[in-house]
Every structure is written in C-alpha cells, then in structure tokens.
Amino acid sequence: MRLPGYLGLILYKGLADLNTEASRAYIGFVWWVLEPLLYMGAFYVAFGLGLRGGGPGMLFFLLCGLVPWKWFQSAVSNGSHTIQSNIGLIQQIYLPKYILPGIVLVTTGIKFLIILALLLVLAIGVGHEPALPWLALPVLILAELAFALAAASLAGAVVPLIPDLGLIIDNGLIVMMFLSGIFFSVKKMPHTAQVLIEINPMVAIINGYRDILIDHQWPDWGNMGYVFAVSTVIYAVGYGIMRHFDRVYPKVMIG
Amino acid sequence: MSGSKVIELRNVGVCYTRKSGMLRSSKFWALHDVSFDLYHGETLGVIGRNGAGKSTLLRLLAGIIAPDTGEVIHRVERVSLLALQAGFIQHLTGRQNAILSGILLGLTRRQVEERMDAMIRFAELEDFIDEPLRTYSSGMRARLGFTVAFQADPDVLLVDEVLGTGDASFKEKSAAAMREKIASDKTVVIVTHQPETVLDLCHRMAWVHQGVTVEVGEPKTVLAHYSESLRQARRA
Numbered sequence: 090m091r092l093p094g095y096l097g098l099i100l101y102k103g104l105a106d107l108n109t110e111a112s113r114a115y116i117g118f119v120w121w122v123l124e125p126l127l128y129m130g131a132f133y134v135a136f137g138l139g140l141r142g143g144g145p146g147m148l149f150f151l152l153c154g155l156v157p158w159k160w161f162q163s164a165v166s167n168g169s170h171t172i173q174s175n176i177g178l179i180q181q182i183y184l185p186k187y188i189l190p191g192i193v194l195v196t197t198g199i200k201f202l203i204i205l206a207l208l209l210v211l212a213i214g215v216g217h218e219p220a221l222p223w224l225a226l227p228v229l230i231l232a233e234l235a236f237a238l239a240a241a242s243l244a245g246a247v248v249p250l251i252p253d254l255g256l257i258i259d260n261g262l263i264v265m266m267f268l269s270g271i272f273f274s275v276k277k278m279p280h281t282a283q284v285l286i287e288i289n290p291m292v293a294i295i296n297g298y299r300d301i302l303i304d305h306q307w308p309d310w311g312n313m314g315y316v317f318a319v320s321t322v323i324y325a326v327g328y329g330i331m332r333h334f335d336r337v338y339p340k341v342m343i344g
Numbered sequence: 345m346s347g348s349k350v351i352e353l354r355n356v357g358v359c360y361t362r363k364s365g366m367l368r369s370s371k372f373w374a375l376h377d378v379s380f381d382l383y384h385g386e387t388l389g390v391i392g393r394n395g396a397g398k399s400t401l402l403r404l405l406a407g408i409i410a411p412d413t414g415e416v417i418h419r420v421e422r423v424s425l426l427a428l429q430a431g432f433i434q435h436l437t438g439r440q441n442a443i444l445s446g447i448l449l450g451l452t453r454r455q456v457e458e459r460m461d462a463m464i465r466f467a468e469l470e471d472f473i474d475e476p477l478r479t480y481s482s483g484m485r486a487r488l489g490f491t492v493a494f495q496a497d498p499d500v501l502l503v504d505e506v507l508g509t510g511d512a513s514f515k516e517k518s519a520a521a522m523r524e525k526i527a528s529d530k531t532v533v534i535v536t537h538q539p540e541t542v543l544d545l546c547h548r549m550a551w552v553h554q555g556v557t558v559e560v561g562e563p564k565t566v567l568a569h570y571s572e573s574l575r576q577a578r579r580a
Contacts, residue, residue, distance in 0.1 A: 098447045105433050105444055112435040181427045182448055183408045252363050336410035339403065342362045 103195025154271030168241025
C-alpha cells in the first residue's frame with residue numbers, strides 16, 4: 090500500500106473509531122459537545138469566576154484558549170497509547186505504525202471542529218462579528234494539526250518502549266496547560282518571561298485565536314512559521330523512532 | 345515447486361518483552377532457532393504442538409515482527425496472513441466493516457466496493473449486510489471475516505490452523521475455496537497442529553518444537569516422525 094492508500098485508511102479508520110466512540114454512550118455524539126462544555130464550564134467556574142472576577146469577556150478569552158488546548162491534549166494523550174490500543178490489529182497485519190497517530194488526529198480533530206464551530210457561533214453571540222482575519226482560521230487549524238500530530242507521534246513512539254513515560258506525559262500536559270496562556274494573557278507578561286513561555290507552540294496558536302476572534306487582527310505569521318518549524322522537527326524525531334521500532338512494537342506487551 | 349526462493353529463514357530467534365511497572369521488563373523467547381526456505385509456488389505445512397511458536401513464526405514471515413537473532417530474507421513484497429475479521433468494529437455495519445477490513449488488508453476502497461455484491465453473496469449475508477456487526481451471530485461474523493480476508497491476494501499467503509470457518513455448510517464452502525487457491529500457483533504456508541487435514545495440500549512440511557526446527561522435508565516422512573514423537577510424549 091502506498092501513501093494515498095494509507096491516507097484513505099487513516100480517514101476511514103478515524104471515522105470508524107469516532108463512530109465507535111459515539112455508539113458507546115446512549116447519547117452518542119451529543120457527548121462530544123457536552124463533555125468539552127462541562128470541562129470548559131469547570132475551568133470557567135474555577136478561574137473565570139473565582140480568580141478573575143469573571144465577566145463575559147473573560148469567559149470568551151478563556152474559551153479561545155481552552156478549545157484549541159483540549160484538541161492538543163486529547164490528541165497527545167490518546168496518541169501516546171495508540172500502539173497499545175491497536176495491538177491486536179498490528180499483530181495480525183503489518184501496518185506502518187506512523188499512521189496510527191494520524192488516525193487519532195482524525196478522531197480528535199473532527200470533535201475539535203464541532204467545538205470550534207460552537208466557539209465561532211459564541212463569538213458572534215458576544216459581539217465579535219466575522220471579519221477578514223477569520224480567513225486565517227484554516228491556517229491556525231493546520232498549524233495545530235501539525236503540532237498535535239508531531240507531539241502525538243513522538244509520545245506514541247516512546248511510550249510503548251518506556252511505559253513510565255506515559256505518566257510523565259500526562260503530568261507534563263497539565264503543566265503545559267498552565268504555561269500555554271489559557272488563563273492569562275502572555276502579551277501582558279514581562280519580556281523575558283514572555284520569550285521563555287513562547288517556546289511552547291501552543292502559546293502561538295492560542296494567541297492566534299485571540300488575535301482573530303477577540304482583537305479582529307491577523308495572527309502573527311512569524312509565530313505560525315515557528316509552529317510549523319517546531320512541528321517538523323518533533324515529527325521527524327517521532328517518525329524516525331516509529332520507523333526504527335516498526336517491527337518491534339508488536340513484540341512488546343504492556344502490563 | 346518452481347524453484348526460486350521467496351523467503352529464507354536463517355537461525356531465527358524471536359523474543360517478546362513484557363513491560364510492567366517502573367522500568368521493569370521480562371523477556372520470553374518464542375523462537376530459538378528456526379531455519380527453512382520457502383520456494384515460489386509451493387505449499388509448506390508447518391506443524392508443531394501448541395506453544396511451539398507457530399503463530400510467532402507466521403508473524404515473522406508476514407513481516408509483522410523482526411527477528412532478534414538470525415536473519416529473515418524476503419524476496420517478495422506482499423506476504424500476509426489470512427487475517428480473519430481484521431479490524432472489525434462491532435458498531436459498524438457489515439458493509440462498513442468489509443470496507444475497513446479490506447482497506448487494512450491492502451485493497452483500495454474501490455476494489456472492495458466493486459467486489460461487494462459477490463462478497464455478500466458468498467458470505468450469504470444479503471439481508472444483514474447493512475446491519476451493525478454486533479447483531480451478527482458468530483457464524484455470520486465468521487462468514488464475513490473469511491470472505492473479506494479471502495479477497496486479499498498476497499504473493500505469499502499465510503494460513504493459521506484452519507482452512508474453513510463458520511457453520512458446517514460454510515466451512516465446507518470456504519475450505520473448498522481455500523483448497524482451490526492453494527492448489528493454484530500460489531505460495532502458501534499453512535500452520536497447524538492437525539497436520540492430517542492438510543497433508544494432501546503440502547509439498548513439504550516443517551516441524552517446529554519449542555521454537556526450534558526439528559525437521560524439514562517430505563510431508564509423509566516429517567509427519568511420521570512428528571506422530572512418533574507425540575506417541576512417545578504421551579507414553580512418558
């Protein structure tokens with residue numbers, strides 16, 4: 090099978106997994122909307138109301154951070170277990186393992202797009218009318234796709250080899266969430282702190298959503314370039330490890 | 345036998361790793377020292393008792409796993425297991441599962457769709473193909489699984505244990521289809537612990553015991569030695 094065949098497989102399997110997830114719960118795909126709403130609601134209560142005094146402006150500011158973050162987090166979290174969750178399949182037929190994180194990105198990405206659509210409706214609802222910079226949204230989506238795929242591939246490549254890394258990744262994601270500028274504006278920080286915190290590509294992505302949806306500006310293209318560059322490097326490492334251990338993963342049993 | 349080697353195994357060993365807890369892992373050698381060649385167009389039977397390493401051997405031949413010692417040389421590209429019900433998902437319909445499984449087995453979506461009608465007829469699932477798989481009986485699932493897996497047409501076909509599956513009448517029909525495929529010019533490896541059932545199909549047999557090849561050769565001779573060893577084991 091060549092690359093186009095694998096792309097077809099990634100898409101079909103991704104949709105099939107999504108379908109499976111939906112039929113596991115009685116309310117099916119309503120859950121995809123409800124779950125992030127509850128998640129975001131909890132953060133709003135904790136941080137929006139509790140620490141910052143709240144207000145509709147604060148809520149929308151938070152959501153612009155939480156919505157893209159949730160995609161990244163679920164992609165990396167599911168991606169780190171993807172070889173394990175497909176172990177039966179990869180012991181039965183040969184599949185290049187690097188396509189597995191791609192499947193995760195399809196399932197989590199479609200859920201993200203639904204939530205993003207809700208966020209855009211909300212943007213209009215709170216008075217941020219669609220403006221020209223909205224045209225840059227696909228670039229932001231692609232940037233996050235690239236970064237999440239890269240991080241999920243790297244996590245997916247190493248966790249089967251060193252299962253303890255799974256715990257480190259889960260905790261690392263929590264730390265990273267607090268350092269992604271979801272709850273505060275990175276732009277208001279002192280310069281040195283800002284430079285350090287902007288190493289994290291999620292900061293650029295979240296800032297991009299706020300530039301577009303709140304400030305009605307184009308995102309910082311230099312930062313977008315940075316996201317793609319970092320993603321390429323991380324992906325190359327993850328892909329390299331997956332290729333190297335391609336025929337070793339099916340021999341590893343965890344538990 | 346047409347002569348040219350398609351796969352060569354040289355003193356192959358395979359080790360599984362079980363990872364548990366903080367940096368703890370244990371190793372288990374499923375194969376120690378297996379050697380044989382597979383020739384184009386032949387049917388090779390691999391026999392051995394349960395736990396002899398037959399499934400591991402098939403994974404190795406299929407290129408799913410790499411050997412830890414020794415060497416496997418593939419001279420053809422597409423070597424695959426008759427992968428029954430590969431990737432089946434309970435919540436998808438029979439038709440969707442056929443497409444998914446077909447794509448996983450290396451067919452294009454169009455190829456699967458072109459063959460769909462014939463597959464539905466062969467699997468006798470005309471009235472159920474658009475129902476979710478979870479509503480299927482195990483016999484129906486086996487019929488669909490065999491029919492889809494049978495569509496894959498690798499250079500070397502690997503078969504685990506049984507030729508036919510499903511309820512009695514389908515078992516006969518699927519075994520007949522398999523026999524026809526094996527009897528053609530196809531290169532086939534059948535792994536089984538019931539060698540009598542495939543004796544007439546095999547050009548050669550390899551006997552594997554506890555991860556080591558004991559004997560490779562003429563089927564009746566190898567089978568006689570294997571049966572003798574079973575009798576001795578029973579007596580001991």
